[in-house]
Amino acid sequence: MRTVITKDISQFPDFKNQLLHWANQHREVVFLDSNAYNQKYSSYDTVLAVDAFTSIKTDYENAFQDLYQYQSQTKDWLFGYLSYDLKNDTEALHSNNFDGLDFPDLFFFQPKKLFLIKENELEIQYLRLCDDEIDSDFEEILSITTNTHHPSSITIKQRISKENYLSKVSKMLEHIHRGDIYEANFCMEFYAENAQIEPLEIYQKLNAISEPPFAVYFKNNFQYLLSASPERYLRKEGNKVISQPIKGTARRSFDLEQDEQLKSDLAQNEKERSENIMIVDLVRNDLSHTATKGSVQVEELCQIYTFKQVHQMISTIVSEVENTTSPIEILRTSFPMGSMTGAPKISAMQIIEELEETKRGLYSGAVGYFTPNGDFDFNVVIRSILYNSKNQYLSFSVGSAITSQAIPENEYEECLLKAKAMFEVLQSK
Template sequence: MLKVFYSNQTDILKLRGLHWADSFSTACYFDSNHYNDPYSAFDSLIAAGVKKELIYSEKGSFNQLNSFLSENDAYSIGYFAYDLKNEAENLFSNNPDHLKFPDFNFFLPQHTILIKGNEIQIDSDQPDEIWKALNEFEIPNFKSLPQKNQIQSRFSRNEYIETVKEIQKHIQRGDIYEINFCQEFYAENTNINPLDTFSKLNKLSPTPFASYFKSSGKHILSATPERFLSRRGNKIISQPIKGTSSRKTDAIQDEEQKKSLLENEKERSENVMIVDLVRNDLTKSAKAGTVKVEELFGLYSFKQVHQMISTVVCDAQEELSNATIISNTFPMGSMTGAPKISAMQLAEKYERSKRGVYSGALGYFAPNGDFDFNVVIRTILYDEDSNYLSFHVGSAITLDSDPEKEYEECILKGKAITEVLS
């Protein structure tokens, strides 16, 4: 049953809804953090409880999802792990997997709360009871849990730099043009409160695609600024990010940082390469002649960094299912490189951990046929059963890359997470 309520205190309701949903074993929370986005469908979406669930068991995930979506006319919420690439291409993932998240996990919520402006839509068998619970819910005060282990890295600084130099030899030989090379930071036998950690991360680094997901003791705590793929009506939208610079506290210096990023030829060439890759991916699902670049080198500022974001769109072929459209573009080009298959093969060779959910996509399918999925970056992954915590960071490597600067960019991208965890 869908029922609409109204409130002038939606920011408080969002927080109450997040904490209320966390009382369920499976829950998800999406927060746009008040960023203006022409393709956003809500300010916040909160889902709790499970009516039905689809978890990866064997190959054929996108076909399974297609059946799941066709059988259920409701919000379907979940994620695709990066390693589903192995279903689309003749690839493999043999690097160590310390988190062991399923490669695929979607659920139909028992309760869905959608907040937009001062309107709150509650879809539940008991919408009035949920509304009452939200208004009466008291947000608990968390006690910080002690960190038992310091954050470690799979690469030392020197190892990372030397590996980048090896990768650049492949670029010199013409094997690839660009690769997103990633490294894992991790902590073993650590104990965090996932919701408290996400709340701190979202406050320190608010982004338009922030999300919190929990299922069977696995937690995704994300402050990602990037959209992978969205559908609005018959329009498909992809917004790859390539180009990063730090923020400055001084306003004049901060403007200089933005100008420098926008004029940086290396960053612009990286952006163009991925835009071309995304255009190529979208042609697999697009009506002929409809793929276009809506915005090139858009400059967007977040609390921690400035980012260069481009927007590529198309009109979808009407006979294609949403699962097929996503599989035609997965994984996203901004997290692979170009050419895509060769870049993924080299990433597997030189990286030291299975990416798993990192550089996958988390999002939703709406009842009206629309969907929206982010890119899982700037994200903490946590398994409360093994007490293993992980976050990856990556950087685009080209022939012009300075290995030391690429390492510093990785540290910058992980700055908000390391601050929260410290």
């Protein structure tokens, strides 16, 4: 049983900052922030879960079955992640590329302490409560002052050279022209060795310049995810399932007239629309595995959403599921998300594995939570920095969708645009 109390908070930005710094003392942390982005499908503005009461950590073999057992038995709030390489559990696939991060393929925990914020109301839920623990923690949070600044000066290397990138995209285009695939998301890694950073501070800088709706600060002992993700993978809300894939990116401009033109150009870009529509079809197929007959619908097609760094083209696909359908089955039959794989999905993942040089791991996986009644909400891990403080390895990857209309040079420039925010926060003065 959880003890639940509510409190009003007045200075929300200050409190959110204090809450995050307080959380960082714990071994396990998941901090999810919508940055007050006006979302149609949203339960909370900010969520914090800390301090594992129970947890599950495993590699990809039987991972979804293990998660099913854990979620079914716990029937409580669970927070954690699904790494991209769980594809090896659902399909006859393998991952033999380099992995400098060494994260588990799947990790979830049942938090002792949970904070749920909606507007100015804070709901606190504690498991196995000690007397006065909520009040003492709340007072400790309010007493925190935060004004540290540690300049970053990290040498970032590129795993795939520009020349090699152009060659690999050309090979992917050969697969497309042969009819092996229609589209694939090709990614490349930027990395730093012997990297020493303050993860919380880097996260806050990244979040400040991006303000995305699915930001995450994740910590599991010495493993960190600092994410400025704009994309939802999958949400379950009662009997309704919602997917919101992103395909299509354009830069922002300080010139308002030019910015509107860039937005308009993206909306009318046939290449970007075709990419998005291909993924919409893939998601419709994925959701159909668990949907009630005739319930898969496209609510929004190729809508343009604006973020601080970029304009994005987003579609919304929904379905209905039976009460008896396991939430894990909904995830298993749609993972990894189509926006980070391609179509047809299995062929695309095989070709991706051949051409990429780094194991994706948590990048292009998903972070989120399950509620006690089996609802869930997960993002897509993109625009993110991954860090292992034990071996001091830091990594971030970026990618783009390759279709028959792709021009390798333009795809390379799109990758650099997506990497801009990460470079900025890691090489700040």
